[in-house]
Amino acid sequence: MTTDYQGRKRDEADEADEENVPLSQVSKRRKLKNEDVKDESESDDESLASIFKKKSKEKLKKVKLEEKDEDATADGKETVKKVTKTSKKVKKEKKTVKDESEQDQNDEEEENGEYKWWENENEDDSIKWTTLKHNGVVIPPPYEPLPSHIKLYYDGKPVDLPPEAEEVAGFYGAMLETDHAKNPVFQKNFFQDFLEVLKTAGGTKNGITIEKFEKCDFTKMFDYFELLKEEKKKLTSQEKKQIRLDREKAEEKYKFCELDGRKEQVGNFKVEPPGLFRGRGAHPKTGKLKRRVQPEDIILNLDKDAPIPEAPEGHHWGEIRNDNSVQWLAMWRENIFNSVKYVRLAANSSLKGQSDYKKFEKARQLKDHIDAIRKDYKKQLKSEVMLERQKAVAIYLIDVFALRAGGEKSEDEADTVGCCSLRYEHVTLKPPNTVVFDFLGKDSIRFYQEVEVDKKVFKNLKIFKRPPKQPGHQLFDRLDPSTLNKHLQNYMPGLSAKVFRTYNASKTMQDQLDLIPNEGSVAEKLLRYNAANRTVAILCNHQRTVTKGHAQSVQKANDKIKELEWQKIRLKKALLQLEPERLKKNPAYFEEIEDMTKEDEAEIHRRIIEREIEKYHKKFARENDKRKFEKEELLPESQLKEWLDGVDELKKQYKEELKTGVVELKPTMNTVEKIEKQIERLDNRIQTNSIQLKDKEENSQVSLGTSKINYIDPRLTVVFCKKYDVPIEKIFTKTLREKFKWAIESVDENWRF
DNA sequence: GATTCTACTTAGCAGACACGAA
DNA sequence: TTCGTGTCTGCTAAGTAGAATC
Known part of the structure; x- marks a missing residue:
């Protein structure tokens, strides 16, 4: 019976099986144990909750209710809507006017041209801003048809395509020599969407009926795009510079916004242009047409007194919102998954900086709980309740091998997994206690490791794989990230599976840096820093494809x-x-x-x-x-x-x-x-x-950047540079120095993670 | 309690750019 | 000045997490 290993009965069966105890006794015993566990966790909950409540009260003391709830002015073209959803209402009630002293400080900092948010405590992040003004987004230019002699050929004959269909054919033509274009799924999805666009546009203009992908010849289009690339390359450096300057001038007004009166940089102010979706790995939707986003699809978010940016001629914005509980400036829905795309602030902005800082502080907080957590999961590996054992093994894997949580995925996404979604076939057991993990993780990057694990973990994995389970079945059939995270919250507010990755990455880096002797040239010290960085990247399984040459x-x-x-x-x-x-x-x-x-x-x-x-x-x-x-x-x-x-x-x-x-x-x-x-x-x-x-060889398959940007507390690097007399420019690029300004300016050489 | 939605972080790829050698 | 190569950055896909909704 399949439900055997998914329902309660199975727990008891497992236990009885494992320990040779009659079922009835197991039931009784577990009831008792369960009550014990419940008592413990409740008392934990209570004490933590009260601390958290107290903290929240302190945090929120600044919050002042905004009384006005006026409709923003509609200016004819724009559809201005109020945020109507309940969630938004609740959030709106928290809208604040920052207190005067903070405002004064902002004014002062503005005079200096710099806002050092890390110098004043602001723990409440439910309100992201008081005022927000920006100039909207950059919409990609409309399609320009190809010269009349550049055509798609079908069965050897030139085809007259309507511009809408020609644009889509061109998307494929431009990438003819890439791996994507050679992927049959990509071809199928592209061709299906291309035919649909062609049909909607009224078919070809010279009576040719396109039916088979194999008969389409895109080489003329490909050659033309290559020629354009060549011509662009041939421009003199002066011409290139001029083009760049013109572009920068045109983009200048979108590049910055005004957040609480400060000039801050916007990240992705350009709306994604249409094209073919390049899914990673074996993605069932790869090659599908990403349609052109119209201003009518876009929702802008600004403060209610901010001037509404002018929409492109003949268009209007989809909606204007005034939601200060979120960081985004604009959003739209894409057509492939119907998911939302956002325009946000740049990595060097105060809001992003504060989120980053909080992330690392949360990971540092885990230091105070990690021993208890480890002790607990070791104990729970022997729990009589199957769910508890699964939780224990999962936390063990997340803690030791830095696995991701592993949420459920739908059929129309690539088949990738994380801890909770591991299946029977992803784990091979070699007695006495060796486990081979082999699965595709985020971005379809292979996770392959043959490792020795705790004997109890091994035994549990064996139980989780026991018949009637077979390939295709979930290893953790009672667990999902939500249940796991709820359990983790009992140890520490805000603790979730992903915090372990940040914690272990930064902790590993600290330990590795501690081993470096303060001697030798800057080049040698850098090599050692990179080696430490590489240990972290390997732990997090950050890979990159080996370059061709x-x-x-x-x-x-x-x-x-x-x-x-x-x-x-x-x-x-x-x-x-x-x-x-x-x-x-x-x-x-x-x-x-x-x-x-x-x-x-x-x-x-x-x-x-x-x-x-x-x-x-x-x-x-x-x-x-x-x-x-x-x-x-x-x-x-x-x-x-x-x-x-x-x-x-x-x-x-x-x-x-x-x-x-x-x-x-x-x-x-x-x-x-x-x-x-x-x-x-x-x-x-x-x-x-x-x-x-040496560095080059060792780094050929490992990507150091991802851990440097997202997982290693930047303060570790700052301390290293100060202590070892290494210029920070050697490790952080200009962009990273801007992103981590808070770290560079806030620690001395005694700081530790 | 399960599912869906929203908002955010994390991730690798690819083109742009910078820089050193010839 | 040109060429080749490695690095940097922008782009956007792919995750996580928690709130909202059913």
């Missing part, structure tokens, strides 16, 4: 280092030629001369010669291209020959050197001092290149 570029970097070493050895040989007695004085210094074999040396010679030949061929071609363009006399072939003869000379010299071991340096390299200085320079270059190569 990676293997080749590693080879090249290795060759480069080998060549530098050869140069150094050559200089050392020359040194001995000038002063042979140095060998006796300092034999260790010259030891490495013996490390390079004749074969290695010959290989390096070959590479250098090859490169030189190529260089002169290129130089000759480039020079003549230029002369041709300027209508000057071309260089004669003899010039190329002359250059290549020089290379030939070098080749002979190397050959001789290899034979005799006698080095012939440039005439300028004629003193011991000069040679020694050059050796030192080479040593530095070799060291730098080696460090960079």
